[in-house]
Amino acid sequence: MSYAMYFVSDKPDRMTRLHQLHKNDCSRLPSPEQLTCVGYYGSHNEAISNAKEIYANVEGCSYCLSHQVESVSRVKEI
Numbered sequence: 001m002s003y004a005m006y007f008v009s010d011k012p013d014r015m016t017r018l019h020q021l022h023k024n025d026c027s028r029l030p031s032p033e034q035l036t037c038v039g040y041y042g043s044h045n046e047a048i049s050n051a052k053e054i055y056a057n058v059e060g061c062s063y064c065l066s067h068q069v070e071s072v073s074r075v076k077e078i
């Protein structure tokens with residue numbers, strides 16, 4: 001397991017209303033002024049649990065964190 005710096009978006013996703021957690025090298029990272037640094041962690045779950053101390057509703061980015069984060073309840077799409 002490699003360590004990485006994680007960031008959480010300050011703006012919730014328009015569809016899911018969740019704040020997305022990213023790794024620092026994600027190509028989908030929002031601009032720096034819309035990010036809060038979560039810290040340096042060795043696992044996605046550790047990072048997401050700490051991100052939830054910042055925002056209650058957090059999900060892992062589907063691009064950089066894929067399926068490795070715990071699933072969170074999703075808003076149903078109509």
Ligand SMILES: [Zn+2]
Pocket residue numbers: 021022023026027028029061062063064065
């Ligand atoms: Zn990402």
